[in-house]
Amino acid sequence: MTEARELTPEEREARIAELRARRRARMRKLAIRSALGTLVLVLLAAFAVYWLLWTLGGRDFLMAQIVARLPAGTRLTWEKAEGPVAGSLALNGLRFEMKSCPDKDGQPVPYGQCAKPGTLVFTAKRVVIDPDIRPLLGKLLRLDALDIQGATLELPKSDEPFELPRWPEVLPNIDLPLAMQADTIRIDGFKVSQAGESLIEIRSARGGVDARQGRLHIEQLVVDSDRGHFSVHGDYAPRDDYRMSLTASALLPAPPARTRPRIGLAARGDLSKLDIAISGNVPDKLRALLTLRGKDDPRWHFTASTTALDPGLIIGSGEPGTPLAFDLKADGIGGEANLQGKLRQGDLDVVLQPSKVKLEQQVLEFKPLAVDVFGGHIVARGRGDFSKPEDANFKFSVNA
DSSP: OOOOOOOOHHHHHHHHHHHHHHHHHHHHHHHHHHHHHHHHHHHHHHHHHHHHHHSHHHHHHHHHHHHHTSOTTEEEEOSEEESOTTSOEEEEEEEEEEEEOOOBTTBOOOTTSSSSOEEEEEEEEEEEEEEESGGGGGTEEEEEEEEEEEEEEEEOOOOOOOOOOOTTTTSOOOOOSSEEEEEEEEEEEEEEEETTEEEEEEEEEEEEEEEETTEEEEEEEEEEETTEEEEEEEEEETTTTTEEEEEEEEEOOOOTTSOOOEEEEEEEEOSSEEEEEEEEESBSEEEEEEEEEOSSSOEEEEEEEEEEEOHHHHTTOOSOOOOEEEEEEEEEETTEEEEEEEEEETTEEEEEEEEEEEEETTEEEEEEEEEEETTEEEEEEEEEEOSSGGGOEEEEEEEO
16 A cells, blocks of 8 residues: 655645635635625616616506505595606695594594594695605605695594693694605695685795704795785704794785785794794784793793784684784793783773783682773682593682
């Protein structure tokens, strides 16, 4: 039997070099295969994205997936779609229905857990969106433009029981499932109604909006409607101590040869320091100012005065009413208020003598409330407990 010959150092080095060369060759082959596989996957993904965003078949597939993933009680339909998703997508004959349960004790109730859900219905003859797809990865629906034509919105009737205002819960929240940013909004024809009664009919609206969880930016929004001509611009961030920097104006309708009421509003600050001012002509000068200082237990001051405010024009009836004049002052800490002022409308004269009122935990107290009216003097003391709206409790005494 032939014995294995021991390799010389030179042969051993050559053998090792050969094995290393084979290993490098195998690694190169694996790297090439991996690169080719990655390239194929990237090409397939790119083709899939192209098909979804730039083809009509991809558009129909995406829209079908959106409809299939809508929550229970929600329905979205349209008569005709035009254009791809990544271009100007137009939906004709759009209809959106959403059934929901009213809140209970200030908390949302899931659909299906109430006897009489309310139904919100939005329709539009034509909606055109020009989306930017990339921000969707961050749950932001960004639209370069949004055009709405011939739309209606039917709001469900609210059956929520009466509740006294709470601070700061009386201020609206911004709670959205998906953030939306629209650089340009164009609306031509939009009717809003509730329980069959018209709330507002918007002839046209132009502006921009950036709505995200807990904050809202409105960019020079101008609305022309049957209720008047409105404009709004600024920021509102309830998640940031209800920080706001808003300006708004309204030019209300009036009969021919009557001065149209004009009102302006400016709000600056947050819960720690807030100033809200209202001014205008309604038809005479109106001035109102509310200031708050302190977050948890704010010290506040309110004044409002005018020599002629026409209620009929302010509420949008379009018909003049009996002018109302008042000069009111109020201040306090938290829910406690000191009141004083005068009010006159036609033959009615009311003098609010220095009075004290307290509102806390849905309990309203008069401590006392004193009023001069009808040539006499009325003093009210007591409390009303609205903590259970369906079973409100009153204990008042009135001396006249």
